[in-house]
Amino acid sequence: MNSQTAEIDANIEQERIDNLYRRSKTASITLLLISTVYVLLIAKSFPLAHLITWYLVLVIVLAGRLVAAHWYESARNRRHSLTFWLYLFRFGVFVAGATVGSLNLFFFSQESLSFLLLAIIFPFGIIVGAVTILLDFLAFFLYVSTLMGPVIFQTSIAGDQLFGGIGALTFILVLFFLKFSKEYNNNFVTTSRLRFENKALLKNLEEERNQLNNRLGRIMNDSSIEIFVFNARTLRCLQVNRGAIENLGYTKEEFAALHLPDIFVNLDLHSFSRLIQPLYGGREVVIHKGENRRKDKSSYPVEARLQLSKQDDPPIVVATVQNISERIEWEKKLIFQANFDQLTGLRNRHYIQAYMHSVFTRARRQQRKVALLFMDLDNFKNINDTLGHDVGDELLRQTARRILTLLRESDIAARTGGDEFTVLLENLHEVSNAELVAGKLVKEFRHPFKVNGHEVYTTISLGISIYPDDGSTLDQLMKYADMAMYQAKNNGRNNYCFFSHEMRRSSEEQMMISTHLRHAIAREELSLYYQPKIDIDRSKIIGAEALLRWHSKDLGSISPEIFIPLAEQSGLINDLGNWVLQTACQEAMEWEKRYGEKLHVSVNISPQQFRTGILFEAVENALSLSGLPPERLELEITESLLLQDSDEPLALLRALHENRIRLALDDFGTGYSSLSYLRRFPLQVLKIDRSFISGLTVDQSSCALVDAIIAMAHSLELELVAEGVENENELTFLRQRGVEIIQGYFFSPPLPVEKFRTLLSEKEETPQVQSP
Known part of the structure; x- marks a missing residue:
């Protein structure tokens, strides 16, 4: 065995040196041609006599390499003196590399970046060609060192930061080529060894086969098989x-x-x-x-x-x-990965889809029902964003454990999305069995979680669909359970809801409305109504709020309360918002052109428009196209935007404020009102919601709330606008407390553009309000 290994090593060495000398001729001629071109390129920059002297030295060196290659091919007993031939080859490579590399030692220009680039590319090109030719790492190392050493030396002593950086990069690339050469030579040796070993094995098998009369020959002992x-x-x-x-x-x-x-x-x-x-x-x-x-x-x-x-x-x-x-083990892992969620250990969507066929088959045969419960964690995104993904992942794991504790062994729980879970309840006699499980789940999730030192509160919203009552396929049941889950969210979350066919009809209606909404702009079905804003001290219109209206040619008039949420869900809100901004700004400029009134216009902005990151560009585009001064555009935002746990809305609002655009907080007091974000965000206007105004004459608590809002706005030096003023008593109350700007049906409902223009053209824009 040792002699066979030695024989293989000798064969590999013989083949390697054969390759070196066989390729030496072509490499030498190529190197001479490349060097000739290089010398011609730099001939005008250096003394010609010196270059010719260098060139003659190179010719002599390369001629010597060609002679050595010829001697090697002519030698008879090369195998007995492989070491000599290898050292001779390395010496030739060293001399050739030193000769070519000396170009950059004696003829190196620091005055021209072009010459510097040429000085680097020239040896690098030679190295790239040699990396697969020089099947000897030491020879390649000598070649690279002699070729690139002068370049690195010259750039290092130049004293210039750029040259020094180029020298450092050149050194790094040299290391890379050395590493590649080392790996390439190792691969050559390994491949050659395998080839010679295979030849030896075939030879041994043939010998053993002949000796043992076609009996299976000598077995390769080193095999682990x-x-x-x-x-x-x-x-x-x-x-x-x-x-x-x-x-x-x-x-x-x-x-x-x-x-x-x-x-x-x-x-x-x-x-x-x-x-x-x-x-x-x-x-x-x-x-x-x-x-x-x-x-x-x-x-x-x-x-x-x-x-x-x-x-x-x-x-x-x-x-x-x-x-x-x-x-x-790998097959088990692959099966697990294909059918189970890696985070929670529950089944995944793929498993549920494959498993449901057998579930339905059993249910039909036994005339039983199957319930599909679809749930997700309420406000999970906020928890994940606020406390971090590690907490979010642990919360999902604990959620899975809680679900499993409430199920039978025959029930299947799966994680089918980010924070979405699905439960299959088989072998049900009555729908009430599913309701019982759903009630237990909702109740269980009212208890807080202990996650990494945090006490986390989250509830679930759960939708239920029943086989075969609601549908006969998994897609149907998943779709209907999803509808029921969203209905549970709309009902206030932290509860469950069964699917009903009214939900499907509602969903289909919403889909139809969304489909028509996609073409509303192109069909010119959208319009803006304008509700005047009145300065009650001067009885004068100072601006208007632009309100979007949609009259579909096929569906008729659709309420904004219906189509705006659909636009937000379907991603159409940006297109609608851009259209509203451009149209409102153009109309405000039209008021000035026709009536000389420099009124401001207010536009409601959806939180979704902030999240897409294109709102600032859309506002700038609308102002640029219309020519409206930015201080006459007012953007109305809601409290939900300010409550986001992110600095992005704050940065965008500050950018808008710095560009002189007015910012108003709409419907103040209806959400999680807080002085902290009123002080933090660059707001100029606070709008009192109409729900408080309508209760002024009948509800003492509404009066107290409005008084508090007014006092707070005054203390923060915010302009106040009261919405929904419908009678003189409400007007008097607000006027006495220093509220100056009013909008509501007492003065005017929202008006289409022509009627609003007519209102502006009249001498008496608003009823004269008598002082109390």
Whole structure:
């Protein structure tokens, strides 16, 4: 074996040096041509006599390499002096590299970046060509060092930051090429070794085959695969390889006393004969999957390839056996990854989809019902964003555990989305059984979670669909349960809701409205109504709020309360918002052109428009197209935007404020009103919601709330606008408390554009309000 290894090493070395000298001629001629071109390129920048002298030296060096290559090809006993030829080749490479590299030592210009680039590209090009030719790492190292050393040296001593940086980059690239050469040479040696080993193996097998009369030859001992030779009739073990000895723990002598059933679990003479029967009929290989038993009685899974040789007497069976423990583990992992959620350990959507067919089949046969519960965590995104993804992941894991504690063994729980979970309840007699489970789940999630030192509160919204009452396919049930879940959210969250066909009709209606809404702008079905804003002290219109209206040619008039949320859900809100901004700004300029009134216009902005990141651009575009001064545009935002746990809305609002655009907080007091964000955000206007105004004359608490809002706005120096003023008593109340700007039906409802223009053209824009 040692002599064979030495022979292979010698063959590899012979082949390697053959390759070096065989490629040396082409490399030398190519190097001469490249150097000639390079010398011509730099000839005008350096003394010609010096360049010619250098060039003659290079010709002599390369001629020497060609002569050496010719000597090598002519030599008879090269194999006995491989070391000499290798050192000769390395010397030639070193001299050639030093000669070419000296160009940049003696003829290096620091005055021109072009020459610097040429000085670097020239040796690098040579190195790129040599990296796969020089199948000797030391030779390549000498070549690279002599070629690139002068470049690195010259750039390092230049004293210029740029040159120094280029030198450093050049050094890094040199290291990269050295690493690549090392790996390439190692791969060459490995590949060559494998090829020569294969040749040697074929030769050995041929010799053994002839010696043993076509009996399976000498077995390669180094193989980790187990190879056994059995007597096909007695199942006695005749021969094994080292892999079998190491894996099973028997000695060669002990194997000689073993029979196949001692090794292959659950495979006796009768079953083995039946297994190999196809081999007698002409099949070349039979595959057997089973287990092997070690000497210590432990076992492991294997896959055996059985081949029969009938030329021997008695016939023999060669079994090539592979331990497939790792493969089985990987298969288990792949199956788990394909069917289970990695975070929670619950089943995933793929498993549910594959499993439901059998669930429906059983339900039809047993005439039972199946409930599909679809749930998600309320406000999970806020928790995830606020406390971090680690807390969010742990919350999902604890959620999975809570769900499992409330289910039967026959029930299936799955994680089908980010914070979405699905539960399948089989074998139900009544729908009330599903309601009972849903109630327990909702109740369980009212208790707080303990996550990484945090006490986290979250509830669930849960939708339920029933097979076969609501649908007969998984897609239908998932869709309907999803509808029911969103209805549960709309009902206030923290509860459950069963699917009803009214939900489907409502969903279909919303889909139809969304489809028509996509074409509303192109069909010119949208319009803006304007509700005047009145300065009550001067009884004068100072501006208007633009309100979007939609009259579909097919569906008729659709309320903004219906189509605005649909636009936000479907991603159309940006297109609608851009249209409103442009139209409102153009109309405000039209008021000035026609009536000389420099009124401001207010536009409501959806929180969705902030999240897309294009609002600032849309506002700038609307102002640019219309020519409206930015201080005459007022953007109305809601409290929900300010409550986001993000600095993005604040940054955008500050940018708008710095560009002189007015910012108003709409519907103040209806949400989580807080002085902290009123002080934090650059607001100029506070709008009192109409729900408080309408209660002024009947509800003392409304009066107190409005008084508090007014006092707070005055203390923060915010302009106040009261919405929904409908009678004189409300007007008097607000006027007495210093509210100056009013809008509401007492003065005017929202008006289409022509009627609003008519209102502006009248001398008396508003009723004269008498002082109390």
